[in-house]
Each structure stands twice: as structure tokens, then as C-alpha cells.
Amino acid sequence: MRTLISTAFISLDGVVDSPGGEEGYRNSGWTFKGVDFVPEAFEIKGREQEEAAAMMMGRTSYEAFSKVWPGMAEFARYKTLPKYVVSTTMTEDDLVDDWGDTTILRSLEEVAELKRTEGGPIIVHGSASLNRDLSDAHLIDRYHLLVFPVLLGAGKRLFSTTDKDAQHLKLVEHEAYSNGLQKNVFDVVH
DSSP, X not given: OOOEEEEEEEETTSBOSOTTSXXXXXXXXXXXXXXXXXXXXXXXXXXXXXXXXXXXXXXHHHHHHTTTGGGOGGGHHHHHSOEEEEOSSOOGGGSOSSSOOEEEEOSHHHHHHHHTSSSXXXXXXXXXXXXXXXXXXXXXXXXXXXXXXXXXXXXXXXXOOOOOOOOOEEEEEEEEOTTSOEEEEEEEOO
């Protein structure tokens, strides 16, 4: 059984929308505003690249990342990993040519089937809507969260607001940094 890891830059009030400025709303680019860069706070991002055996994302995140990440040296390892895009609307013609092997999954059932295969961890980047659906379907096994000391109000949320049974988490790694960022790694208690 493969481990599905959700990784996110997240505001203290749960927003994951436009951390680098992609969406263009009022607070876009919030990870680069008002917080000093502390390299050790981002160590987990390098570790994720080394430990991941595959990547998963929704259509919107794929469209954003596939325009930029294939040519970036700091994301070179991701170019070699198999990628899975969960989408009911994408076609093979929508996939880029320079980012390696990419498979389109059409449903959460296909995600569950993929998790039952042999192989290492699958890391989910961005993809707020997909993350909420995966969480509601009990498919996420771990969260890697870099929590930024900012309240944004508007924006896409990482966590579902669905009325459901509680999902308990076990804190397995944490650290606070001099710039106010917090690293929180949680395993989902199944």
C-alpha cells in the first residue's frame, strides 16, 4: 500500500490559495510578503523530492506547475517522477511533453486503486479541491504543512467543511522557526 502525502504552504487560517502569486487575487504571493526567508524552514521541501516516488495533483495545479517546474533546477527530481493528474476534463493532448510520464486518473476510485499498488510515497502538491476530496474519502495518509504566520481571509482552503466524522491526526514532526513559520507533519489515524 502506497502512502499519499498532502504537502502545502498554508496560512494560519487554512488558506492555500496562490502562495506564489498564481491566482492574482488581493493577497496572492503571500509566502513572499512579510516573512523573512529562513532556509532551514524549507528543508522539508527538498526531503519531499528525495522521498517521493510519484506526484499527484488536480488539473488546475497541473496546468500551473507544468508551465514552470519542468525547467526549474530546484525541482529537477520531480521531472523524473511519474505524475498523476486527477481530472474528469483533461485529455492526453492537454499534457506537456517535457515533464515526464503523466497519467490522468478520472476518479477517487482510481486514486484508491493506485494507492493499493506497490511503490513509494505519492506526494500531492497544490490542488486544494483535490485535497478536500481525498481527505473526505479517507485517502490521505500524511500532511506536510508549512504554516505561515498570516491571516488571509479569502482564498481556497486545504481542509473540507463537509459535515463528517472527525479525522484524528498524530503529530509526528514539528518545528518553529525564527521567522514565525511552523513545520507540522501529521499522520492521519485510520
